[in-house]
Amino acid sequence: MGQILSRRDDAVLTLELSNPGKANALDFAMLAALDEYIAQIDHDDTLRAVVLRGTAGGVFSSGADIREWSALDPKAFATEWIGEGNAVFRRFERLRCPTVAVIEGLCFGGGLELALCCDLRLAGTGARLR
Known part of the structure; x- marks a missing residue:
């Protein structure tokens, strides 16, 4: 199960996608944490910016953890994974403060969708977006 780690430096909140061994694939727990x-x-009116990143110097996110939704029937997949996941992404996209995705390495599928929800995307030289 993955998690989202947080670190606050003054008015900047950094959220780090962490799902070791799964290239930071997004799962239900990570979506709930987000x-x-x-x-x-x-x-929190004292926050001025949010930075979203994967593991420092590594993968941003390989997208959805397919093991999470592979056992769902089509209706549950559509409502629980796609519907609720997209709702979380839309809420993130509408945050009141600027958001920045820091992309170093792999950024695929749903990970790329999440990065696109940010106001600004900074990609390192090793970034791979698909």
């Missing part, structure tokens, strides 16, 4: 951070950010 949604919780969104709610906190919306209520």
Whole structure:
């Protein structure tokens, strides 16, 4: 199960996607954690920016953790994974403060979708977006 690690430096909150061994693939737990951070950010007027990144110097995200949704029937997949996941991404996209995706390495599928929800994307020389 992945997680989202956070670090705050003054008015900047850094959220780090962390799902070791799975190239930071997004799973249900990570989407729920991201949604919780969104709610906190919306209520914290002292935050001036949010930085979203993968593991420093490594992968941003390989997209969805297909093992999470491979057992879902089509209706559950559409509502739980696609519907709820897209709703979280839309809430992230509408955050009141600027958001920056720092992309170093792999950024595929749903990981790229999440990066595109940010206001600004900074890609390192080793970034691979698909």
